[in-house]
Amino acid sequence: MAEARTLAGEALAAALRDSRERTRAWTFDLDDAQWRVPQQAGVNLVAWELAHVAWFAEFWILRGPHALDSAGRVRAAQPARLAGPDALFDSARLAHIARWAAPLPSRDELGARLDAQLDACLEALAKQDDSDEALYFHRLALFHEDMHGEAFAWLRATLGYGPPAGLAPPRLAAAAPAISVPGAQVRIGWPPARSGFAFDNELQDHPVELAGFEIDAAPLTAGQYLRFVESGGYDDPAFWPGEAGRWRATQPRSHPARWRRQPQWQVRWFGRWLPLDPEQPAMHLSAWEAEAYARWAGRRLPTADEWEHAAASQPAFSWGHSVWEWTASTFQPYPGFAAGPYRDYSAPWFGDHRELRGGAFATHERLHDLRYRNFFQPDRCDVFAGFRTAAP
Numbered sequence: 478m479a480e481a482r483t484l485a486g487e488a489l490a491a492a493l494r495d496s497r498e499r500t501r502a503w504t505f506d507l508d509d510a511q512w513r514v515p516q517q518a519g520v521n522l523v524a525w526e527l528a529h530v531a532w533f534a535e536f537w538i539l540r541g542p543h544a545l546d547s548a549g550r551v552r553a554a555q556p557a558r559l560a561g562p563d564a565l566f567d568s569a570r571l572a573h574i575a576r577w578a579a580p581l582p583s584r585d586e587l588g589a590r591l592d593a594q595l596d597a598c599l600e601a602l603a604k605q606d607d608s609d610e611a612l613y614f615h616r617l618a619l620f621h622e623d624m625h626g627e628a629f630a631w632l633r634a635t636l637g638y639g640p641p642a643g644l645a646p647p648r649l650a651a652a653a654p655a656i657s658v659p660g661a662q663v664r665i666g667w668p669p670a671r672s673g674f675a676f677d678n679e680l681q682d683h684p685v686e687l688a689g690f691e692i693d694a695a696p697l698t699a700g701q702y703l704r705f706v707e708s709g710g711y712d713d714p715a716f717w718p719g720e721a722g723r724w725r726a727t728q729p730r731s732h733p734a735r736w737r738r739q740p741q742w743q744v745r746w747f748g749r750w751l752p753l754d755p756e757q758p759a760m761h762l763s764a765w766e767a768e769a770y771a772r773w774a775g776r777r778l779p780t781a782d783e784w785e786h787a788a789a790s791q792p793a794f795s796w797g798h799s800v801w802e803w804t805a806s807t808f809q810p811y812p813g814f815a816a817g818p819y820r821d822y823s824a825p826w827f828g829d830h831r832e833l834r835g836g837a838f839a840t841h842e843r844l845h846d847l848r849y850r851n852f853f854q855p856d857r858c859d860v861f862a863g864f865r866t867a868a869p
């Protein structure tokens with residue numbers, strides 16, 4: 478699905494239906510007790526998150542035009558009709574912890590809301606022309622729902638629920654030699670000639686001078702990471718300087734959070750412990766763990782620019798469908814950045830989050846794009862993140 482960003486007409490409608498089917502399939506099979514997610518970072522109550530997905534699509538597609546109020550918040554001209562009020566379901570308005578005290582719709586009510594919202598949005602889509610401007614919010618709602626679909630998968634992994642239907646464990650391509658990438662002046666970001674939907678943080682494209690570097694052909698395997706663990710790497714402070722060391726001090730273990738030794742190494746896959754498969758990607762690692770490995774191996778993480786250039790220019794560079802990849806880059810705006818209509822998508826997180834590239838096995842194919850910039854706080858190991866290394 479190379480052209481997800483230019484989806485239009487019936488293909489876009491089909492994608493919206495497909496995303497909704499996945500959303501439902503990955504949540505409605507869980508029982509009521511599983512829907513009552515305990516309050517913790519990185520996950521949401523299932524009912525809140527489902528209601529938020531419907532709210533988001535209605536807010537942007539059906540309730541325009543939008544304008545900023547005096548507090549700098551985006552307001553919709555039309556009132557909420559189908560999917561609930563802004564005060565409850567706008568993630569920027571209701572704090573994460575407050576969601577556990579919010580009055581949430583029942584499962585039946587949610588099902589009805591999701592159907593009514595999707596029908597109304599598809600009806601609105603059918604009246605649009607195929608211009609990028611007319612389709613902007615329809616595509617935004619699609620990719621937003623795809624992202625929440627992945628969040629439902631990591632919720633299930635975090636809480637030890639069963640894997641979502643049809644989701645197979647990631648596998649990596651056979652080991653390949655590292656790639657030498659010559660130094661070059663390159664352009665990073667969304668090419669001006671490319672049509673379709675661009676996230677605000679992918680704009681503007683700009684020149685970057687890259688020195689030559691070497692980069693792994695694929696993300697690191699669990700077998701490679703195991704050598705670092707077994708060498709005692711978690712307990713050598715040399716590999717955990719500064720903030721990494723402060724994070725390490727909060728972790729009462731000498732191996733990744735979802736590994737255990739019984740006495741053979743096992744890895745938690747959703748609700749089960751499975752024997753460590755050395756050919757699977759190393760996953761559920763924080764950026765600090767990725768960097769500790771790289772120091773131990775005498776290497777480093779690639780910058781996001783290096784990653785993008787290698788993905789764009791090197792046929793042997795294998796990415797996507799396994800793990801998100803931590804980079805060495807703090808998530809920052811490109812020169813000339815201007816926030817998109819959904820102002821809270823990128824701007825609040827610049828300078829604080831770490832950039833990841835690629836795409837995980839649970840990331841919908843539509844989101845796989847070599848320009849796509851993901852971002853998480855570097856201490857998160859609940860998301861489907863691993864890494865590859867670079868040198869020098």
Ligand SMILES: [Fe+2]
Nearest residue numbers: 529533568621
């Ligand atoms: Fe959201």
